[in-house]
Amino acid sequence: MRELVILGTASQVPTRTRNHNGYFLRWEREGILFDPGEGTQRQLIHAGVAASRITRICLTHVHGDHCFGLPGVLSRMVLDGVAHPVHLHYPASGEEVVRSLVSLATPGLDLRLHPHGAAGPIADGIDIERLRHRIEAFGYRVAEPDGRTFLPALLEKAGVGGPDVGRLARDGSLGKVRLEDVSVPRRGLRFAFVMDTAVCDGAYALAEGADLLVTESTFSDDDVRLAEQYLHLTAGQAGSIAASGSASALVLTHFSSRYDDVELLAAQARLTAGAATVVAASDLDRIPFPARRSNDGRAP
Known part of the structure; x- marks a missing residue:
């Protein structure tokens, strides 16, 4: 089974309707948790996702809205008696922050730390690309082999x-x-996760051929100057990245609290996203993968 569960969609500060970041990817036997911000443990309960399903945790960078929920998630896994190894991937430049967060968690989990500092494979079927943010950041691509x-x-x-x-x-x-x-021939499914970044080569590389592409969409196209200042994407830029990579589906998230209605952002992204289906995520959404493409890259 492959499915994306949205745990939180807020950027920087949560709102009454949006929790901090958190994304759980069901990928057959793997359960990959991306960027657990504050409140992720509680959001897992609301989403009906057992913490014991987590086998990997992937941090794009160590800004608090993307990692401050880590101690709670790890402690919950210890409480639930998780016995399997849990792999934690993160930028090597965030080592001090990550170790501090891990030190706050209840001990007893078989947690294996995997810092990285360059683009390339980091685990079987998982690659990273460097993004362009105010601190070192990487995006993730998860792919199954062609068959x-x-x-x-x-x-x-x-x-x-x-x-x-x-x-x-x-x-x-x-x-x-x-x-x-x-x-x-059967083309393997591909998932891409592009969080805090300005437009950059790494974002385009991750989006290439993605069946399901998750990107931040912090700002409206009307606020492009703010996006440039803080090194974030506008909705239209997110759509262009999806179109350039011929992505099948684009999920927008990481919304600024200045926007009450994120359908405005979805509408802007649709203007630039080409054939990609565009969804503005809401907390606790469950997003299935699109129909598998044929080997030439088209939907069957």
Whole structure:
């Protein structure tokens, strides 16, 4: 199962309707928590997500609205008796902040720290790119490997069935039958997470081919000067990043408290987002992945 659960959508300060940041990605056996701001532990309860489902925590940077919920989440996992290892990824320049936050948590969790300082892979299927913010920041891309989809009619014609299908998938051939004779390429799903940043090469790289792209949209296009000053994105810029990468779906979040109605931001993003579906996230939304694309990058 693959699904994004929105735990919070506020930037800098929470509001009556928006908690600080927090995003939980269900990715088959992995449960990845991104940028847990204050109140994330409580938001997990409201969203019906058990803290025990978390296997990784990924911080884009160490501004408080993206990490001050970390001690509470870790303490809750200890209280719930989580026994599996939990991997914490974060910019190496934030080492002191991260270790201070971890030190506040209840001890007893098998927490494994993974600082990073350059673009590239950081775990199986997870890559990072450098973003452009007031402190060091990185965005994340989670991708499944490309594979193949069996075609039942061709399997039947080739006389392959039952356990032999699994053997064919594993070995690539079964007698004279090759895997490519009875299947078609299947493009792996891709998720991208772009938080606090100005427009930069890293944001475009993360968005490339994304099935589900999450980006900050702190400011309206009318407030572009504020975005430039604080190194954040406007809604229109977020849409342009999605369009440039041919993303299937764009989820906007990290909204300034100056905007009561974030549909204004969604409307601005739609003008620049190309074919991407645009959603302005609300706290506790559950967002499914779009239909899987064909191997040429188009939706089936």
